[in-house]
Amino acid sequence: MSYLARRLLTFPLVMLGVSILVFVAIRMVPGDAITAMLGTEAGLLTSAQRAALAAYFGIDQPILVQYWKWLLGVFQGDLGISVTHGKPVLSIILERFPLTLQLALMSMCVALAVGLPAGIFAATRNEKLSDLGVRIFAMIGQSTPNFVVGLLLIYALSAGFGVLPTMGEFTPFLTDPLRNLGQMILPAVTLGFAFAASVTRISRSAMLDVLSDDYVRTARSKGVPKMSVIWRHALPNALIPVVTLSGVEFGYLLGGAVLVEQIYALPGLGRLVLEAILQRDYALVQGCVLFIAFNFLVVNLLVDLLYVTLDPRIRLGEGG
Amino acid sequence: MTSLLSVSNLRVGFGRDPARNEIVKGVSFDLAAGETLAIVGESGSGKSVTALSINRLVDFGGGRIIGGSIKLTRADESILDITLAKEPMLEKIRGSEIGMIFQEPMTSLNPVLSIGTQIEESFRLHRGLTGRQAIAAAKDALDRVRIPDAARRLKYAPNQLSGGMLQRVMIATALACNPRLLIADEPTTALDVTVQAQIMALLGELKRETGMAMIFITHDIGLVAGIADKVMVMQAGQAVEQGALGEVLDRPQHPYTQHLLSAVPHFESGRAARTDFTRKEKETPALDVEGLVVRFKVKGGFFSRAQGSVHAVENVSFKLMPGETLAIVGESGSGKSTTARAILGLVRPTRGSFATHMGSIADATDPSVQMVFQNPYASLNPRLRVDSILAEPVIAGGGRVTAETREKMKALLKRVGLPEDSLDRYPHQFSGGQRQRLCIARALMLNPSVVVLDEAVSALDVSVQAKVLELLVDLQKEFGLAYLFVSHDMAVVERIAHRIAVLYAGQIVEIGDAASILSNPQHSYTKRLISAVPSIDRRNQRFEIDTRQVPSLVRPPGYEPPEAQWREFGPDHRARAEA
Structure with a gap:
């Protein structure tokens, strides 16, 4: 098998590793999308409001489930929707x-x-x-x-x-x-x-x-x-x-x-x-x-x- | 005969203040058209600097001509003083009137350009040839140096050719524009003896064909006899003696020339072999090697599967008695160093067993086998003091450095001929010969019974070489040491070996007592090896030109060589039967 083909095969492996790292790292930072949006006012939310927002941001499920869903999307060429821009991530990047x-x-x-x-x-x-x-x-x-x-x-x-x-x-x-x-x-x-x-x-x-x-x-x-x-x-x-x-x-x-x-x-x-x-x-x-x-x-x-x-x-x- | 080159009182210095750092101190000589002058000297004698001054390449190495003249008679009869010439003029002369070849063919060709491109370049520069004409000229140049299949080889990169082939390419390049003077700076030093013989033969033939003059620089006075008309001997930047070949070799006047000639180990076809040892078969061998096989897997493909093996050492067996020297001779790639390394456990053998008098060798820590390596400059840690270097084997063997150890160090240093205060010094404070003595002392620290000497004197100047060999013989007698002496130099082997094993393509092809093998070689490879040894007795001898390459040692997986058939030629002399 050619060198090029072998190298290309390693691409998904490296990217899988990178994606896990980012996925975990960004969630280890204190605060989440809700606090980032509302700041100290996030404390004033009722639990129902908070749950609704969490569901909107997609952070209400366990991290493994979140990752799995995201990964499935990536395999279909869908990097997800940016909540701040309200547009597909891929189109923003491009x-x-x-x-x-x-x-x-x-x-x-x-x-x-x-x-x-x-x-x-x-x-x-x-x-x-x-x-x-x-x-x-x-x-x-x-x-x-x-x-x-x-x-x-x-x-x-x-x-x-x-x-x-x-x-x-x-x-x-x-x-x-x-x-x-x-x-x-x-x-x-x-x-x-x-x-x-x-x-x-x-x-x-x-x-x-x-x-x-x-x-x-x-x-x-x-x-x-x-x-x-x-x-x-x-x-x-x-x-x-x-x-x-x-x-x-x-x-x-x-x-x-x-x-x-x-x-x-x-x-x-x-x-x-x-x-x-x-x-x-x-x-x-x-x-x-x-x-x-x-x-x-x-x-x-x-x-x-x-x-x-x-x-x-x-x-x-x-x-x- | 008119003089082609006339050098008078040439002085060359180096560094910021060349006058105070003179390397060549007033050298004069004349060279007629078609004549060959050999410049002989040991390292540091200024012979290479003298040569590099003639085409002013010395400028690029930080040197400066500070006096004298180099008068070159050009093709149009005009006379040019090269010491005064400007760079554009020199560029015109280099390659077209003065060609040059160097010591290391492996590094002297540009690795990123094909050899064709590199040969063509000379034609483009000096003959104005372009395109097809240049390629055709390059092919002719390769044909001239007898490289088979020249048209295809033009496209090769240098790393695809062997050292001998590359030196031919170098010669082809240097001779491309028919220079009237060729400077050859140790052109065969980096090559195997049989290849050396080939290159010398080629140079001799081309000299006759083209009528060019040659300056041949070498440290090996034995080589001079085959090619030179005149000899100049250099020592410490001065020409101590020069004259016609016969005069200098047969009636040397200067003590240094006499010393050089006597220090060079002359090969005497077994007459000089040692006779101070007789084998007693019943004795326990100091080292018994049985069926040693070393193979290196060649990997490739997607999962790096083994695609075959390099059969570096194939079924090597021998017995080495206490007090005996067995020389393993062969050329690069013959497996001689791999054999030595396997015995020390530095390379893992695929099969086979070793035994010393202490029993079979289980790992590399057996203190009864020690090693001395080829390059004394590289095999001593520059950051360790001598006492630490000598303590190293003791520590590695699990011992502690005690007052007794220090006494032993001092005694050994004295024994190998080094001053007692050496213990507090660093390796760089010693000369090459002294360093090799240090390496020998290090090997002896653990009272070994076997010392493996891997090309242990090859990197040393001849006069130093002779003294180290003498020391080795004395130590052998004193301590009853058994030596495994790995070497490519038949003349050195003759001086030290009791027995010889000739290795070719990983196998022993001939083994037996030294006198018998050297005087009456039986295997065709041994014959070839011995006939290639340069000697001052063989004046202007012609060699047959042979372009055979060493067979490939890569074999498919699972390959086993056929059982060897041996023929006996004496009580202790047998050779492998040839197909």
């Missing part, structure tokens, strides 16, 4: 996901476009002043919280250049690409900043390792020009750790970026989850987490498949 996906893709592009060349450049200038500059930049990038970067960016643009980031209602890319990019570019740069810093550091160290490998010496002994040595002989060998890191970061970003979405007022997956948790919207939390876990699995699989194309020595699914 509404928010394009933005999150776009944001993740854009910040990864920013990160790779900046980080990879910077890391390679630093590696070829090992221990020189320019290398030190890149390394300091990377250190700052990694240690600055992204809300600080976001706020500074907004401040610098508005105070320095009089340009304000496009605000207002979020416009999907397909509706108005220009307006959409206007809204997305700053959040993408904000998220990409720290991401770029990690990519810089990891590609610098991977490149340094590779540049002292024997086959690089061989390439030089053949008279391969410097640029070719770096891009053709060294880089493909240095890419594996970069791909690993980018995969993990990208997977995280697909789970939403709460702070950045908040700063730029973007209706992404991160804020959706946060609100759902605060509201004890169980169905929505469960649906979101399951969806995020699924994305993570897909990204990891893609990363593994990418390894194979990068390095012929890696063969998937061999050995015990």
Whole structure:
């Protein structure tokens, strides 16, 4: 059986585990949907009112029964109804996901476009002043919280250049690409900043390792020009750790970026989850987490498949 | 003859202040077109740095040429001083006029590019070939180094070929544009002896075919005889002696050359075998191995089912007497190290039994068998002091470190020739030879009756090697030790072994007393192994080129090899009958 098929078979198992964890965890938090809705006034409810509300929210039955019902629904493609939005969970998620996906893709592009060349450049200038500059930049990038970067960016643009980031209602890319990019570019740069810093550091160290490998010496002994040595002989060998890191970061970003979405007022997956948790919207939390876990699995699989194309020595699914 | 390369007073330094950290201290030599110069020296003598300076690859390793000149006569008769050349100029010369091959073929080819792509690259760079022409040229290059089935092999990634094949690919790449000078930096050191013989033969033939000049760097003065016209001996960054091959080998002038030549174990076809031991059959063996089988399952498929096994060791039996050395010889993949490891319990045997004089070995904690490993740099924990290292076997054996133990440590250190204050030092403060002495002392801490020496002198320079071998022989006599000496080096084996077992594809193909096997080998593999041993007596000898690969050891589940048929060739010498 092929590696791909085996990997896909593990998906339901992982997701079942994730779903049980979320299901239990969210119910262990003090308070429920009723208290979240009514606050202290929940104490004023009569027991009949409380029972009616509990039945409405679907939390009147034992937890195992609740889980079983929910699971049956999931198998039929039904993630349940969000009590706060009054809409199917799946449709809410799919509404928010394009933005999150776009944001993740854009910040990864920013990160790779900046980080990879910077890391390679630093590696070829090992221990020189320019290398030190890149390394300091990377250190700052990694240690600055992204809300600080976001706020500074907004401040610098508005105070320095009089340009304000496009605000207002979020416009999907397909509706108005220009307006959409206007809204997305700053959040993408904000998220990409720290991401770029990690990519810089990891590609610098991977490149340094590779540049002292024997086959690089061989390439030089053949008279391969410097640029070719770096891009053709060294880089493909240095890419594996970069791909690993980018995969993990990208997977995280697909789970939403709460702070950045908040700063730029973007209706992404991160804020959706946060609100759902605060509201004890169980169905929505469960649906979101399951969806995020699924994305993570897909990204990891893609990363593994990418390894194979990068390095012929890696063969998937061999050995015990 | 005009000079192709003229190096004069070359000085190379390393680090931030190269002048104060000189590795090559004023080396001069001349090389005519078509001539082969061998540079011989031990590790750290500056021979590789000298070679890397000639195409200025030394720059990339942190080195700098701080004096002297390297004058190369180019194809158009103009003379270029490589020490002054700029990088774009050097890129034009590398590969087209100066080719180079390296020690480790396994790591010297780019793992992510097909070998075809890597050979084509030279043609693209220096000949301007593209597309089909480049592919055709690469195929011709592979044909030239006698790689069978070249067209198909072009698409292979380096990990799909053996070390010997990869070194051929390296040679094909280096010779792609017919350079007039080939620098070969220890090109056969990482290879098995029979493969080494093949590569040497190939280099010899290509040299005759193309008329190129060659600089051949080696630590093995025995190899030099087969290929060089001139020899230069280096020590501590200086050329202590140079001259024509015969002059240097037969009438060495400098004491260091004389020392090197006498330290190299010359292979003498069994005449130098030890005669200080006679077997008494009635004696209890120090180690009795009976029907040892080691197999590793090959797994695959959905549930990782066993799809077969690697038959690493197949039905190996021998008796090792107290005070005797049995050498296990064979090439990589022959199962010699696996045998040694199984005896120590480091690998779980599939079948078979071992017995020492203390009874059958139940687990790995039997203190009567101890081991010394190949690489003294890697087999000592760098964070432990010597006293802790020596205490380790005692603690592992369930004992306590007492004043008596410390006395024993001191006595052993003195016995293996290390200073007494060594106990408080760390491994990095010792040289390679000293570390191997430490490893020997560690093995002797528990008074073993059998010591397994797995390539124990292979990583050492020849002069150090000779001294460690001497020590081993002395210790054997003093303590009545039985040695199981695993090695691929026939000349070393001749110096230390009383008996030899030749392992091929996991099986013993020939076993018997050392003198008899080395002087009169019977099995075709033993013959091949012995004829491949380099020797300073075999000047410019030709080898037959042979592209056979070692048979696969992977067998289907349940496979049992046929019963071995043995032929006797003397009182203690028998070989497996061949089909």
